[in-house]
Amino acid sequence: MNLGAFLDPEYPIFSTTLCYLEREDAYLMLHRIKKQDDYNHDKWVGVGGKFERFESPEECLVREVREETGLTLTRYRARGLLTFVLGNMTEFIHLYTADRWEGEMVPRDACREGVLEWVPKDKMTALPIWEGDKIFFRLLNENRPYFSLKLVYDGDTLTRAVLDGEPLL
Numbered sequence: 001m002n003l004g005a006f007l008d009p010e011y012p013i014f015s016t017t018l019c020y021l022e023r024e025d026a027y028l029m030l031h032r033i034k035k036q037d038d039y040n041h042d043k044w045v046g047v048g049g050k051f052e053r054f055e056s057p058e059e060c061l062v063r064e065v066r067e068e069t070g071l072t073l074t075r076y077r078a079r080g081l082l083t084f085v086l087g088n089m090t091e092f093i094h095l096y097t098a099d100r101w102e103g104e105m106v107p108r109d110a111c112r113e114g115v116l117e118w119v120p121k122d123k124m125t126a127l128p129i130w131e132g133d134k135i136f137f138r139l140l141n142e143n144r145p146y147f148s149l150k151l152v153y154d155g156d157t158l159t160r161a162v163l164d165g166e167p168l169l
Helices: 057-069 121-126 131-141
Strands: 013-023 026-031 072-086 089-102 115-120 147-154 157-163
Touching: 013 057, 013 072, 026 121, 057 072, 057 089, 072 131, 115 121, 121 131, 131 147, 131 157
Parallel strands: 013 089, 072 147
Antiparallel strands: 013 026, 026 115, 072 089, 147 157
16 A cells, blocks of 8 residues: 655654633643743644544544643534645544533643643734734634635745635735
8 A cells, every 4th residue: 555645754744733711701722831842832722633553533532632722622612624835744633612511620720732721712813923823713704604714824924825715815
């Protein structure tokens, strides 16, 4: 079996999950400040991470949220698939929101990735986030059904956005 680009270190392709926990009118955000070699360094993102061997998106989602926050999700919803292209890397991001969980959240600075903070939804775009995140936050706020959003970057600059096969820019 030839797996081609999936195993080509020059053109890495991998899958991750990204979850925005919702409480009242705020999302739980992670300010990525703890790892220096991190393309998300100093950006605000949701919680989630890379798939481990043989995991489904839901298994990865629940594990990553528990590892980063201490919380165990009890209700979540798949919202979309993001194709994030940065340089020669392609990341398939399974996007979720969650509104029910159990357990105690870790202290805000105990996460190994950064600092956790509840941020009002209307303040999201004022944070240092990826430009394409503004597009999917709008889609989430519109309660749009499951979507596919491709975001192509040159460094921090969004150069192309395609929603459900239709170019946005």
